[in-house]
Amino acid sequence: MIGAGIHSGDLLVVDRSLEPKNGNVIVAALDGDLTVKRLYQRDGVIRLLPDNKDYQPIEIQDGRSFEIWGVVTNVIHPL
Secondary structure, eight states, rough: GGGGTOOOOEEEEEEEEEEOOOOOOEEEEEETEEEEEEEEEETTEEEEOSSSSSOOOOOOOTSSSSEEEEEEEEOOOOO
């Protein structure tokens, strides 16, 4: 998520009370693994988009275990 200003070792503040919206950076559980991606929703299609050219988008398809844990609201960088 380098393009979103999130780097390895950063701390994320995640608000679980917010309703995730298209374009939000989210923390999601996908098939038992946590991931941080940008949410894309349109016409019933859900994709998780990386803000890093080294990774590919993930389209959520039926049969996959998927849960949005919360919306990232702030990033804390270590010194």
